[in-house]
Amino acid sequence: MADSQSQPTAIKPLTEEVSAPGRRKFLSWFALAWASFAAATLGAFSLVGRFMFPNVLFEPKSTFKAGYPDDYEVGMVDSRWKEKYGVWFVRVAEGMYALSTVCTHLGCTPNWLETEDKFKCPCHGSGFYKSGINFEGPAPRPLERFKIGLADDGQILIDKSIKFQQEKGEWNNPESFLTV
């Protein structure tokens, strides 16, 4: 650019022989084109957004039957449904309750330590009594209990979509404890 110091030259004005649409007409086509482009883009992005949410999930059901109360030994914490559904069954003399296997600190899965009679979380060391009450480590509140009841055929019926938190006094709710 030898003459880059000079003033930029203005675009050449349209000459007589060049046919051009009027300003008003041009702007209306311009607006239509942009509106169409915006609509198509919006449609494409909403399609992609919807694509990311499948219509079918292959996850365990939130309600399930867990056999008969007699299948569980009194005084024991049962881990047979831990891996599939994330629930511990605790059978006590008066009945039983279902504990969530999600640590209330940051969501890891604690282990039931039979010999030490406690739930212990491997991530940060939170400890819980058999009842689910926290007593050591950073966990701020007790493990949650799920709705437990009996189905028509006498099997235990768990509904994981309804949970009971001790610190809210919800463990007094009869649905949080199955009296046998």
Place this chain on the structure above:
Amino acid sequence: MSFDFNTFKQVVTKGQIWKSMFRHGYTTDDRDRALAVLTNVFFHLHPVKVRKSGARFGFTWCAGGLSFFVFLTLVVSGILLMFYYRPTVEYAYNDIVALREHIPFGIMRELHRWGAHAMVITVWIHMLRVFMTGSYKPPREFNWVIGVTLLVLTMLLSFTGYLLPWDQLAIWAITVGSNMARATPFFGHEGPGAFLLAIGDIELVHSGDDARFALLGGRFVGAAALLRFYILHCVAIPAVVVILMAVHFWRIRKDGGISGPL
């Protein structure tokens, strides 16, 4: 209170955010309009000026541009499919079925498939056009070679993608297709010259180490072949294609823009 567009435009385009992204204003002189293209990473491969005769649809058929457009749709739809597809024998076919039955807009997979067909067609049309207009002649002969390489890679993308549905059609098509690699000169165990590569009675090129084995990761189309074709289809070949396309577009500009009619 009325909305003054020009004041709003001034506030936006004079601000630091705008100026940090765009070095040049869209002014009316030729120099800044050229710089607006040249200083943009997405545009700078493209010629600043295109000859009017060269850009005529009847001359180019827009086949190269259509090929690139279809390639972009294949990249977008392909990435979306990768969110659901798992390249293992256990899941591959079921995931393809799920893409149609369980996932909204099951047409996404069809879009990818039709796009693949369309790209093969447009790339061939592009090659035909370049040949018929004599655009392969100097100084464009190197770009012709790159273009032929891109054509082969397009076919390989289709070939590797063909196996991924993991149905009977896919498995036997790739079985038949990969059998051609047996006849590779020197590197295929049934190919010409392979028998020369032997030490005494020991064959150096056999069915366990030839070109076909390298392609399939085994002696037949199995789990290893599925994973290899997936990696080739989604990562390895597209990476090479993108690099060669960049060179291809850049060379158009360096070779004097789209060729004019003779």
